[in-house]
Amino acid sequence: MGDTQVFHYGVFLMKAGMSPYRQIIDFNMPGSYWFDFLGTTLFGSSDLGWRLYDYTLLSLLAFATISITSTCDWFAGLYAAVLFALIHASEGPLATAERDEVMTVLVVVGYALVFLGVRYRRPVHFFTSGICLALAATIKPTAAAFEVLLTVTALFQLRKEGVRTFPFLRAIVVATLIILAATLMFLLWRSSFNAFLMRALPLGAFYSASIRPSFPYLLHYSTPRGLIPLLPLAGLLFFLNRSWRDWRFRVIVGGAILGLASYFAQTKGFAYHRYPFVAFALLWCGMEFTAALRRGRLIGAIGGAGLLIGAVLIAPFYLYRTFNFVQTDLISMGLVNDLERYPSDKLNGRVQCLDGVAGCYSALYRLRLKQSTGLMGDQLLFSSHPNPAVDTYRDEFMNEIKSDPPLIFVETSYRFGDPQTFDKIDAWPAFAEFLRTNYALVGEGPGDLRTQGADPLGYRIYLQAGSQLTATTQ
Structure with missing residues (x-):
């Protein structure tokens, strides 16, 4: 349903011998088709297979968020992943394995790998992170901003700890160049490079300009309802917990800001365009709430309130919306x-x-x-x-x-x-x-x-x- 049919059918036409952008007239980035091909190859072309692919993406997101928060409190990652999955499910089958969901999972996995690289001082983790983040950018170019923010912040932290940073920088740059080269080779292999420049980019500009809701509309739909009571509590705790001192909190908050910027940059107000913002905002909230529990009674009470609101109010709200969602093709x-x-x-x-x-x-x-x-x-x-x-x-x-x-x-x-x-x-x-x-x-x-x-x-x-x-x- 929705956008998925375009990528399923586009991959079908490519398998039939047609060249993307030259013969298949579309503006979407190559990564969108690659991951559609991956999903349908691993799980089959049925509707059930696509749902299993969606569940796999959500599971990968959960593993990544739990890994990110494992050094402070693993429950923060679980909290964020479950609420994200419920918000996503409540938006119906049209959002299943959407491009922005795949991009979000790749970015969060990239974050988790860099966190591991800093923890264990291993450049190989930066290399694998660069692969994930560069692949995310082949779906939506806005993902490149996450890679820049994460790399710069992590390198500064390593340098602060007295670690030589060049091997880490080299690893992530090489990984990014590999994906860029693979993208170029794909376009050249399908004789589509010139068509991509001449067709996809102008078509993308046309699509971006064809619907431009007002800023109040974009602002209104920028944040899911479930996040509204959580963000003020997390913002308060950011100062009470003195979280700005921890580079991990800073880069997570930065990811939420970039996610929100990505949503506004796409100028459409679609629910799935908020996914990077929602994922990082929920991760930030979970980290703040669990960190607060280890502090004084007042601060701990605020953190506990945030966790309870998520478990007692927000999760049932989105479960109700999911079970009562009706959409037929x-x-x-x-x-x-x-x-x-x-x-x-x-x-x-x-x-x-x-x-x-x-x-x-x-x-x-x-x-x-x-x-x-x-x-x-x-x-x-x-x-x-x-x-x-x-x-x-x-x-x-x-x-x-x-x-x-x-x-x-x-x-x-x-x-x-x-x-x-x-x-x-x-x-x-x-x-x-x-x-x-x-x-x-x-x-x-x-x-x-x-x-x-x-x-x-x-x-x-x-x-x-x-x-x-x-x-x-x-």
Whole structure:
């Protein structure tokens, strides 16, 4: 569901021989596809496999946070990991193994490895940390800031302890260069380097500019409700515990600040964009609360209150939200049933989605059907936001479908950042005329959306006029 279908289907197209960015038109970073490939390879392509992958990520996060806090109180790491998992689960299946979740896990694991490197004075831990942090940056470039902050802070601490820092710096720099070289080699191997520069970067800029909620909106959704009562207590204890003296606390607080900056930098206000902030903020809270228990009665009472609020109020709140979350993939389910009525050998390579993330790509992925083109999202084609790239991509798409017309178009009413409507194709009059002249509406779902109006998400199936392709009756 959601963004996951784009990466699943993108990996499917790559396995079918298509080149990312050159033939598969998308703006996401290479690491997003690598980790989708890793998850589906290890756990399979089923929905259950993807859920197991999500559980594995959350387990890795727990191991990392417990490792980070093991020198002071391991329970702080467990506290942070469990609350993070509950907040994540309460946001529904759309957030399962999202890019920002994978990035967050890699960053926190990178933190844990550097903490081990400082504790045991071993540069190899800095090397493995550099691998994790650089991989995180191949998913979202904002992750690079975490590596800089962590490296500088840890090196200063080692120097303060009288340790020669060059081997540690060399280890993390070499690891980062290895991942950069691997990324470059991947793009060159798939003949996609120039396309990545010419397509992905401009498309990413278009996507970033297409939805820009107001700052009050971003601020309002920047912090999960469960964190709101915890952060003031942690802030108070930061001074009462004199935590600023400990480099570990400073770098954790810095991670929370960078996580919040990453959320605002993405300018969308999506819940999963807050994951780095949430993970580090919860880790900081857990460390402050458990540290306070070892101090005087008043300070200990504040720390105990923070732990109790998390266990007695916040955890049950998110459990309730998780168990009562209802979200169904109606479009994908209905579309799979409708497309199965046509011979799959006739449809393979001859069906085209006009969709964003509403379910068309999910349906094609489940049916293992290859698209007519490599278009991954119709935001540019039917955009209501002026952009110099729009005409270029419209011309390219029109040339492709005219040279080898699809037998079937699947249009969803999904519009990124705009009201849902099937009339979105009218934003490109030439294509709307082409579709209505050469194709006939033969099906729609998940209900009679023509009478329901424009609000519900739905899909329409258009069959090429004069085609001998027929659907079997159900």
